[in-house]
Amino acid sequence: MKPWLLIKNEIGYRKVGFGIGLACVAIAIGSFSGSITVLQAHETRTEEILAQRERETREEMERLENDYRRIMRNLGHNVMILHADQSRAALRAVGHPDTYLPEEYVHRLGRGYIETLNHLLPVLQERTTWPERDLDIILMGTPGQVPVAHLTRFLTEDGEAYRNPIISPIPEGKIEIGHAIAREFGLRPGDTVTFMGEPFEIHRVNAAQGSEEDIMVWCNLDVAQRWLDRAGLINIIFALECVCDIDGLGAITEEISALLPDVQVLEFSSRVIARGEARQRAEQEARRAIAAEIAHRAQIGDELRTFATVLIPVVLLASGLWIFFLILGNVRERESEIGILRAIGVKESVIAWIFLSKALVMGLVGAVIGYLIGVAAGALRGGVGLFDTRFWTYFNPVLLLISLLVALMLCALAGWIPAMWAAQRDPADILRGD
Amino acid sequence: MTDILDFQAISKTYRPPGRSSVDALDQVSLSVPTGAFKVVCGHSGSGKSTLLLSAGGLQKPDAGKVLVNGTDIYRLSPEKRARFRAETIGFVFQQFHLIPYLNILENVMTPALALVMDRAEVEQRAREMIEWLGLAHRLDHPPSELSIGERQRVALARALLNQPALLLADEPTGNLDEQNSEIVIRHLRDFAARGGAVLIATHDTRIEADEKFMLENGRLRPVTS
Incomplete structure (x- = not known):
């Protein structure tokens, strides 16, 4: 048992x-x-x-890729208008145009009733030195967005400015600086700096772009023209969101050339980039x-x-x-x-x-x-x-x-x-x- | 005749905490030889159970020697004493102590748990034992289905399975009617007649024995009929 x-x-x-x-x-x-x-x-x-x-x-x-392709087909072009003699090789080598246009050109375009144009931004851009900081910079002078005559619904009553511009002018006595400059000198909005002997308040520090924009100093066009000794001159007119069909760059060039015979039109910020950014x-x-x-x-x-x-x-x-x-x-x-x-x-x-x-x-x-x-x-x-x-x-x-x-x-x-x-x-x- | 059990001046005193001590056994000497059928009588609490438990190696006395088959059992280690008990001593108790979840055959076979034995041989012996006690028709019944007398006979069969030399019975007829008491006593006598030694502790003075003793106040005295 x-x-x-x-x-x-x-x-x-x-x-x-x-x-x-x-x-x-x-x-x-x-x-x-x-x-x-x-x-x-x-x-x-x-x-x-x-x-x-x-x-x-x-x-x-x-x-989204397909949607963007479809949407971008209907989007406008971003073009820049340069002097007809501007060499593209020089543009790439120097980083900015070395030929100039009369500032009056942008106003002529604005008044010209070219319906394909939407936003006009004249710029005087040059590589120079910030003497007080001993720093190489790209100086960007702009008066802000120039009115386009056929867009009356967006303009003030006198037709001289946009009610809500997509690019505002830099206020008097202020500058905007790129991210790399701000970081190097520990600058923040509201700080006062001396630029070419004049005091300026930093209006804004632009976000890092990982490009030359990070070493740019934005100021009013008058100031830039004075500093660079280019009175009455600009070297780029940006025409943004120009409306036309998919093959319409030629049409834009033709219309612009009719008003400004000694210019050339180049497209920038391609649709591929825009699409990529949106997708990202x-x-x-x-x-x-x-x-x-x-x-x-x-x-x-x-x-x-x-x-x-x-x-x-x-x-x-x-x-x-x-x-x-x-x-x-x-x-x-x-x-x-x-x-x-x-x-x-x-x-x-x-x-x-x-x-x-x-x-x-x-x-x-x-x-x-x-x-x-x-x-x-x-x-x-x-x-x-x-x-x-x-x-x-x-x-x-x-x-x-x-x-x-x-x-x-x-x-x-x-x-x-x-x-x-x-x-x-x-x-x-x-x-x-x- | 060889003495199977030899009690030599055994004393046992209980000392319950907070109460006065009780002399259960006082210099008790007793021998039970082969073939003897002896009875110790006494009232409840007189020390009869202590006498039997001491004889069976289950309760060590305070003084004296207990020899079983010539072995001083309290000089053995607990393990060896348990084995010695399994081989030499059988117990029968008033309350039978049958295991309720085993059938009759299995109950009778439980002593085999203590020894290494051939299962077939054990079962054969158990069956013979049960038949000898007149319970062959109850082999696979649980104890709860048996009468009181039958239960005591099963307990007796279990006590005898390992063919012990000494059988110790504590009030074996205490719960039985006259008829069943006679049956159990007859089988105990039978065991003694076959060469076993039987010592019974009981309050029943009517049981006939080779020798009878009275246990009073821890002292044992012979009873003459």
């Missing part, structure tokens, strides 16, 4: 007590495996959501949305982890105590059995093993039940449906093994003291009661 027969039959005989113990272990292991599964499901779901967002962003980008902006927005989603999911993950780190020890401890008292109660209930087993010569170790084994059986069976329920509940809680093919992937043998080990340790610890107590009960105390 083996002790196993006693363990097996006793479990069958005291089903309720064993069932309660089983439920305790199942709850403990269910909480444990369930929490882990919820976290796993959360992480898997996060990866899926992010992959989905990436896919959506890519599709959105492709859609849209992509940045999409990336920001993905980053926000990642942060949100990470926060939920942290909350789940925190919850699990509190829940699991509490449930394990409570279950352990409950199992301890159940086995203790079982020992008391079986005193007569312990007495007679000791009387017939059964060793203390065998008696301890009988009680401990029962606790371990409780742990094993409870762990399997708890594992199955916990993983299923965790997967469902994590948003994986019962009929989802991924549902079964959460039932992994490693977690089962860990669950079994945790349950066995829990039951061994909880059952150890009662089992030892049972083994060391004095049979004389029990049997003398007769």
Whole structure:
């Protein structure tokens, strides 16, 4: 006869007590495996959501690309009007035109009722030195946007200015500086600097562009003409958002040349750049949305982890105590059995093993039940449906093994003291009661 | 005749905390040889159970020696004493102490837990024992389905399974009617007649024995009929 027969039959005989113990272990292991599964499901779901967002962003980008192509077809050209003798090679080499136009040209264009023109900006641009700072700069003088006669609806009553210009003139006594200059000298809006012997307040610091614009100093055209000794001259007229069909640059050139015979018209800031910038902006927005989603999911993950780190020890401890008292109660209930087993010569170790084994059986069976329920509940809680093919992937043998080990340790610890107590009960105390 | 049990000036005093001490056994000497059927009578609390538990190696006396088959059992380690008990001594108690979730056959076989024995041989012996006690038709019944007398016979079969040299019975008829008491006593006598030694502790003075003793105030005195 083996002790196993006693363990097996006793479990069958005291089903309720064993069932309660089983439920305790199942709850403990269910909480444990369930929490882990919820976290796993959360992480898997996060990866899926992010992959989905990436896919959506890519599709959105492709859609935007097509949209921009379509939209840009209807957008105007940005052109610059230079002197007819201006060499393009020199323009690239020097960085600004070295031939000049009379300032009056821009006003002639403005009054010329050329309907393709929208915004006119005359500029005197030259590379020079800021003597007080011993700094190479590009000086940009402009009076601001020059009115275009056919756009009366946007002009003031006297027709001399825009009500809401897209490019405003630099106020008197102020300059704007590029980002590199500001950074080098630690300049900020409102600071006063001396420029070519005159005091100027910094009106604005332009954002970094990563181009020559970062070393530009913008001032009023009169000031630039005075400093550069180019009275009444400019060297570029920017004509922005000129409206025409897709092949209309030739038409713009023709119309401008009719008024200004000694100029040439070049396109700048191509539609490809504009489209690229717009797409980049849209992509940045999409990336920001993905980053926000990642942060949100990470926060939920942290909350789940925190919850699990509190829940699991509490449930394990409570279950352990409950199992301890159940086995203790079982020992008391079986005193007569312990007495007679000791009387017939059964060793203390065998008696301890009988009680401990029962606790371990409780742990094993409870762990399997708890594992199955916990993983299923965790997967469902994590948003994986019962009929989802991924549902079964959460039932992994490693977690089962860990669950079994945790349950066995829990039951061994909880059952150890009662089992030892049972083994060391004095049979004389029990049997003398007769 | 060889003495199976030899009590040599055994004393045992209980000292419950906060209460006065009780001399359960006071210089008790007694021997039970092979084939003997001896009875110790006494009232409740007279020390009968202490006498039997001491004889069975379950309660160490304060003084004196307990020799079973010539072995001073309290000089053995607890492990060895348990094994010695399993091989040499059988117990029968008033309350039977049958295990409720084992059937009759399994209950009778429980002493095999203490010894390494061939299962088939143990089962065969258990069946023979049960048949000898007239319970062959109850083999697979749980104890709860048996009458009181039948339960005591099962307890007796269990005590005899390992073919002990000494059988210690504490109030074996205490819960039984006259008819069942006779059956149990008859089987105990039978065991003694086959070469076993039987010592019974009881308050029932009607039980006939080879030798009878009265235990009073921890002292044992022979009873002459």
